Amino acid sequence: xxxxxxxxxxxxxxxxxxxxxxxxxxxxxxxxxxxxxxxxxxxxxxxxxxxxxxxxxxxxxxxxxxxxxxxxxxxxxxxxxxxxxxxxxxxxxxxxxxxxxxxxxxxxxxxxxxxxxxxxxxxxxxxxxxxxxxxxxxxxxxxxxxxxxxxxxxxxxxxxxxxxxxxxxxxxxxxxxxxxxxxxxxxxxxxxxxxxxxxxxxxxxxxxxxxxxxxxxxxxxxxxxxxxxxxxxxxxxxxxxxxxxxxxxxxxxxxxxxxxxxxxxxxxxxxxxxxxxxxxxxxxxxxxxxxxxxxxxxxxxxxxxxxxxxxxxxxxxxxxxxxxxxxxxxxxxxxxxxxxxxxxxxxxxxxxxxxxxxxxxxxxxxxxxxxxxxxxxxxxxxxxxxxxxxxxxxxxxxxxxxxxxxxxxxxxxxxxxxxxxxxxxxxxxxxxxxxxxxxxxxxxxxxxxxxxxxxxxxxxxxxxxxxxxxxxxxxxxxxxxxxxxxxxxxxxxxxxxxxxxxxxxxxxxxxxxxxxxxxxxxxxxxxxxxxxxxxxxxxxxxxxxxxxxxxxxxxxxxxxxxxxxxxxxxxxxxxxxxxxxxxxxxxxxxxxxxxxxxxxxxxxxxxxxxxxxxxxxxxxxxxxxxxxxxxxxxxxxxxxxxxxxxxxxxxxxxxxxxxxxxxxxxxx
Numbered sequence: 108x109x110x111x112x113x114x115x116x117x118x119x120x121x122x123x124x125x126x127x128x129x130x131x132x133x134x135x136x137x138x139x140x141x142x143x144x145x146x147x148x149x150x151x152x153x154x155x156x157x158x159x160x161x162x163x164x165x166x167x168x169x170x171x172x173x174x175x176x177x178x179x180x181x182x183x184x185x186x187x188x189x190x191x192x193x194x195x196x197x198x199x200x201x202x203x204x205x206x207x208x209x210x211x212x213x214x215x216x217x218x219x220x221x222x223x224x225x226x227x228x229x230x231x232x233x234x235x236x237x238x239x240x241x242x243x244x245x246x247x248x249x250x251x252x253x254x255x256x257x258x259x260x261x262x263x264x265x266x267x268x269x270x271x272x273x274x275x276x277x278x279x280x281x282x283x284x285x286x287x288x289x290x291x292x293x294x295x296x297x298x299x300x301x302x303x304x305x306x307x308x309x310x311x312x313x314x315x316x317x318x319x320x321x322x323x324x325x326x327x328x329x330x331x332x333x334x335x336x337x338x339x340x341x342x343x344x345x346x347x348x349x350x351x352x353x354x355x356x357x358x359x360x361x362x363x364x365x366x367x368x369x370x371x372x373x374x375x376x377x378x379x380x381x382x383x384x385x386x387x388x389x390x391x392x393x394x395x396x397x398x399x400x401x402x403x404x405x406x407x408x409x410x411x412x413x414x415x416x417x418x419x420x421x422x423x424x425x426x427x428x429x430x431x432x433x434x435x436x437x438x439x440x441x442x443x444x445x446x447x448x449x450x451x452x453x454x455x456x457x458x459x460x461x462x463x464x465x466x467x468x469x470x471x472x473x474x475x476x477x478x479x480x481x482x483x484x485x486x487x488x489x490x491x492x493x494x495x496x497x498x499x500x501x502x503x504x505x506x507x508x509x510x511x512x513x514x515x516x517x518x519x520x521x522x523x524x525x526x527x528x529x530x531x532x533x534x535x536x537x538x539x540x541x542x543x544x545x546x547x548x549x550x551x552x553x554x555x556x557x558x559x560x561x562x563x564x565x566x567x568x569x570x571x572x573x574x575x576x577x578x579x580x581x582x583x584x585x586x587x588x589x590x591x592x593x594x595x596x597x598x599x600x601x602x603x604x605x606x607x608x609x610x611x612x613x614x615x616x617x618x619x620x621x622x623x624x625x626x627x628x629x630x631x632x633x634x635x636x637x638x639x640x641x642x643x644x645x646x647x648x649x650x651x652x653x654x655x656x657x658x659x660x661x662x663x664x665x666x667x668x669x670x671x672x673x674x675x676x677x678x679x680x681x682x683x684x685x686x687x688x689x690x691x692x693x694x695x696x697x698x699x700x701x702x703x704x705x706x707x708x709x710x711x712x713x714x715x716x717x718x719x720x721x722x723x724x725x726x727x728x729x730x731x732x733x734x735x736x737x738x739x740x741x742x743x744x745x746x747x748x749x750x751x752x753x754x755x756x757x758x759x760x761x762x763x764x765x766x767x768x769x770x771x772x773x774x775x
Contacts, residue, residue: 111158118154126151138166143197145173152179156186159193166192171199171225177206184210188217196221199255200228208237212244215251223253232261232287242268246275253281266293270300273307281309289315294325301328308333331703338696342689349685356578356678363585364671371664374596378660381603382653388610395617396634396641403645405609409602410652416595417659423591424666427584431673434580438680441573442687448566449691452559456698459552463705466548467712473541474719477534484527484730491523492737520738531727538720549709556702563695570688574681585674 112130116122125145147155152175159168168187175183180203187193203211208231214221231238238261245251261269266289273279289297294317301307310325392402 111164114158115154118157119150121150122154123148123151138164139169140165140167141169142173143169143171147173147175147179149176149179149182152176152182156182156184159183159186160189164192167195167197168193169197170201171197173201175201175203175207177204180207181210184214187221188214190218191220193221195223195225197225198229199225203229203231205234205237207231208234208241212237212240212242215241215244215248218248219250221251224251225255226259227255227257227283229259231256231259232265235264238265239268242272245269245279246272248276249278251276251279254279255283256287257283258286261287261289261293263288263290263293263296265289267296270296273297273300273304276304277306279307282307283309283311284315285311286314289317291316291318291321294318294321298324298328301325301332305332305335308336342692346689353682360674360678367589367667391614392610393639394621395613398613398617402610402613403648405606406649406652409606412602413656413659416598420591420595420663427670430584431677434677435680438684441570442684445566445570445691449694452563452698455559456701459555460701460705463552463709466545467709473537474716477719477723480530480534484530484727487523487527491520494519524734545709545713549706560695560699567688567692570684574684578681 112127115126115130123145126142126147129140129142129145147170170183175198180198180201184207187196201207203226207229211224211226211231215224231241242265245254261284265287266284269282269284273282284297289312294312294315297310297312298321301310308329310329312322312325
């Protein structure tokens with residue numbers, strides 16, 4: 108921090124005291140440059156722009172409410188383009204315009220370290236060219252995670268540019284657009300871009316005159332992206348853990364293999380050493396000819412014991428092979444069961460889709476029936492209009508017939524009203540029943556799908572437990588085999604030590620009997636030739652036995668190699684099973700997405716059904732209004748006819764009174 112302050116003083120001819128004070132005090136904390144509300148000059152902006160490209164000791168830069176000019180913002184952001192330490196940048200309340208928007212677009216194109224950018228209370232949305240350049244930089248950027256654009260006067264065109272940028276961006280997680288002028292068109296563009304953007308977790312649109320249905324759709328898209336990110340994180344962590352476990356198992360196996368090879372080399376050296384010792388002792392044993400027969404008998408007994416031990420080892424090997432075969436069969440049976448379960452799940456999902464399609468078709472048929480009923484009602488209304496027209500003509504002809512027909516028309520109208528009201532009540536009850544049935548069916552399907560998901564999770568856990576048990580069984584079998592090898596080697600060493608002690612005792616007895624044998628030297632000279640021949644035969648037999656031991660050791664080595672190969676095969680099969688489980692998990696994710704798509708389709712169909720019902724209700728209200736107007740016309744016509752009848756009566760009375768017949772009657 109002190110070096111940064113000195114460099115600033117050297118670059119500025121008239122450094123600002125407030126900036127020096129902040130640099131001297133260390134800002135608001137280590138690694139933070141806080142120059143908020145300091146009204147930075149152009150010279151200070153140029154100096155900071157020259158110092159920031161280097162290894163500046165700041166991870167956060169706060170320049171809010173600094174009254175930065177266009178040129179000063181350009182110099183500062185040009186310096187930040189090549190910076191690699193700043194993670195957060197605050198430019199709140201600086202009234203950034205065209206030049207500032209272009210500089211921000213350049214910064215987003217070149218800088219790869221900034222994670223948070225706060226641009227609240229600026230005017231980026233007023234100039235379309237500068238804001239489009241800023242949006243292009245945002246689309247190319249792959250490091251920014253949080254962007255605050257509150258109160259930037261962004262209209263629907265700017266929202267469209269932002270939507271195009273969000274389709275290309277793959278790193279932004281939070282976007283705040285509150286208190287702008289986005290409106291309906293801009294919110295629709297942003298909602299459409301969320302179908303291709305899967306990384307955005309939070310999008311704020313309050314105070315933008317956005318309809319509530321679009322806000323709900325945006326919230327659903329955000330929840331879907333959050334769920335997707337959590338699932339991706341879980342799968343990545345699981346794959347990382349599995350890779351670590353596999354790597355640790357590989358290291359353990361290689362370590363065990365190296366230890367086993369070291370023990371084999373040591374045994375070979377011991378065998379070679381014992382061979383040299385035995386060759387040296389053979390020359391000494393040639394003197395003890397009489398006791399060679401007993402030694403050979405003991406060797407034969409030991410060979411029989413080793414052959415029995417080898418037979419036991421072969422039996423154990425066969426047992427281990429049987430165990431491996433049984434484990435393989437169990438694994439294949441488990442895989443077949445799992446495949447059968449998956450096929451059942453797929454069939455059930457297909458059946459559910461067919462049921463949903465049938466229900467949708469039934470709903471469409473019901474809509475058609477409702478439309479037909481409405482058409483019938485319209486035809487009835489037309490018939491009533493024709494009847495009313497005929498009634499008007501009859502009223503013009505005669506007043507007497509008018510009264511009778513008016514009474515009949517009123518009765519018919521009352522009957523039609525009753526029928527119409529009853530049909531409306533029937534339609535409303537049917538609609539309520541259908542809505543209840545659809546909601547109950549949707550709830551039942553959701554519960555069943557949740558149960559299926561829980562079952563699949565339980566199956567996955569059971570498979571993981573079985574894998575761990577199989578690994579533990581393989582490790583225990585390997586440990587038992589190594590213990591048996593160690594026991595066999597210890598027995599062989601004990602037998603060699605006993606044989607050496609026995610030979611030493613025999614040599615001691617030979618030395619004692621040598622003095623006694625001098626007296627019988629003449630007799631033994633005759634026997635030496637025969638003894639030498641027997642010794643040659645015995646040496647040949649011993650060489651054959653050595654070769655037999657070497658062959659047996661080679662067979663043991665080959666069997667050990669076969670065992671290692673079988674263990675590797677088991678590992679490969681386990682890895683394949685893990686891959687299959689991961690593929691099944693991906694298939695489950697695809698089924699979940701299909702279920703979500705079907706739910707969305709059902710929601711869209713229900714909304715369209717509701718809109719159609721509302722339209723029909725509007726048409727029915729219009730028809731009722733038309734009926735009311737017709738009734739008013741009929742009442743007015745009745746009044747007019749009554750007036751005409753009164754006029755005619757008065758005219759007839761005046762005519763009768765004015766005629767000579769009337770005068771005669773009056774005189775009388």
